[in-house]
Amino acid sequence: MTTKVFLLKREALKPGEVTRVELSGCPLAVYNVEGRFYATHDICTHATASLSEGEIVDGDLIACPVHDGTFHIPSGQAMGHPCTVDLRTYRVFEDAEDVYVDLESEAEEASSAI
Ligand code: FES
Numbered sequence: 001m002t003t004k005v006f007l008l009k010r011e012a013l014k015p016g017e018v019t020r021v022e023l024s025g026c027p028l029a030v031y032n033v034e035g036r037f038y039a040t041h042d043i044c045t046h047a048t049a050s051l052s053e054g055e056i057v058d059g060d061l062i063a064c065p066v067h068d069g070t071f072h073i074p075s076g077q078a079m080g081h082p083c084t085v086d087l088r089t090y091r092v093f094e095d096a097e098d099v100y101v102d103l104e105s106e107a108e109e110a111s112s113a114i
Pocket of ligand 1: 049
């Protein structure tokens, strides 16, 4: 079953930007990667750090602001030291104006789809 929840307006996040959105007590990092939107859990799997305070690098990687580990945004895959545990992803839906998320589903690109 798909449960779409409103995340943000498309115009609120420009390409190359990441922001934090909290939904039902769940902190999400929401990304605009070259016009396509993605959402992952906001907390780094290495230690306690908010990935939405990090930077999008090399096109589709998020660099953690604390130890500079990296994750592939579309799949959540841990890519760079010291991160070894993949990041939880969430399925995102877009229409012409708005972006929605399904907290029950992983992104199609997820390396560990449930
Ligand atoms: S807390 Fe993110 S890489 Fe260490």
